Amino acid sequence: MAGWTTVVQADIFSMALNRTDVVILDCRFSLLDPVLGEQAWRQGHLPGAQYAHLERDLSDMTQKGQGRHPWPQVETFVSKLAQWGIDPSTQVIAYDDGDGAFAARLWFLLRSLGHEKVAVLDGGWSHWVSLGLPTTSMQRAPMTVRPYPAVFDTTYLLDADAVQAHLDDGGMLLDARAAVRFRGEEEPIDRVAGHVPGAINRPYAQNLGPDGRFKSPMQLAAEFRELLAGRDPVEVVSMCGSGVTACHTLLAMERAGLRGARLYTGSWSGWITDPTRPVATGA
Structure with a gap:
């Protein structure tokens, strides 16, 4: 299967929730209160979704002079991908509250590694819920750690x-x-x-x-x-x-x-x- 590589519609993706090659990442975040996104994820998320924190997982906040959300070190980021159960063949779906801004950060991080099968859920969490599609508060069991051999281009x-x-x-x-x-x-x-x-x-x-x-x-x-x-x-x-x-x-x-x-x-x-x-x- 070629996979989704830019944007995927909620009703279409809902039919693929049980696919074993799919990893879902919840990227909800608030610049005003960095804990809100993870709190929202704990209260409810797409079935199987794991949480990707903008500042803890998608940035390297230890770097100075590189802006408010410095690009992460590749070793740290690919290690996180492995913890999420992502390898180069995985179909990754990212979403946030709605407009896709935070999910797009994850999309480009993976694209910079050469990962093609990554897409943003159009409309995010808010659209998914408005359609009455499945949600849960249960957290996914730990994934099998598979090394991700790649470097940023x-x-x-x-x-x-x-x-x-x-x-x-x-x-x-x-x-x-x-x-x-x-x-x-x-x-x-x-x-x-x-x-x-x-x-x-x-x-x-x-x-x-x-x-x-x-x-x-x-x-x-x-x-x-x-x-x-x-x-x-x-x-x-x-x-x-x-x-x-x-x-x-x-x-x-x-x-x-x-x-x-x-x-x-x-x-x-x-x-x-x-x-x-x-x-x-x-x-």
């Missing part, structure tokens, strides 16, 4: 110097934050407001329709092709506040058939750790 991961060089070469930098944060009018999280000079704003919420689920591949393709204006997707680098919602843009582009864009892992919170780096405000 670092050509898809850029630091601040590489981003500046990318811009100097005429590359495109897409910022997935809300427009008011990009313009520097509001900044509820980071100590400096504004954006990287030369970046273009496309809030990740634009990847979703009015129902909070992903737009169709055709609609996303039309929107991104207009934005790229003839550029190849490999000329695009995605960023946000800390390298999380930027992955939502990468997922949407791949859903649209536009593969090869890269990630600025430190994003805005990493950029501003060096006060000599330029800051722009306004549109």
Whole structure:
């Protein structure tokens, strides 16, 4: 079976809950209260779902100067994959509360390892529950630990110097934050407001329709092709506040058939750790 590689619909995935090659990861998280997501998982989750904590499992919070959610060390991350029972042949399904932002972080982590069979559950937990699909509070029995032999393809991961060089070469930098944060009018999280000079704003919420689920591949393709204006997707680098919602843009582009864009892992919170780096405000 080819597997799901970008987004999967809840009603379709519900028929595959008992497949032995599927691992489900609950990525619900709150930036305002980092314990809420795991608490919600304990109270109820998709049958068999294990919990993936943004800051404990999907980031390396010991790193300094790399933004609020530094990219994890590969040894630590693949060890966690093994604990979850994931190997390179596993079909992984990730979900969060709804819009897919945190689940997309896991999606791109696995994609950076070369793992193809990973998808985000469209609409997440909220849509799943609204359809009356099965949930449970029971925790899955420990998985068989299977080593995951892989390393990150670092050509898809850029630091601040590489981003500046990318811009100097005429590359495109897409910022997935809300427009008011990009313009520097509001900044509820980071100590400096504004954006990287030369970046273009496309809030990740634009990847979703009015129902909070992903737009169709055709609609996303039309929107991104207009934005790229003839550029190849490999000329695009995605960023946000800390390298999380930027992955939502990468997922949407791949859903649209536009593969090869890269990630600025430190994003805005990493950029501003060096006060000599330029800051722009306004549109």
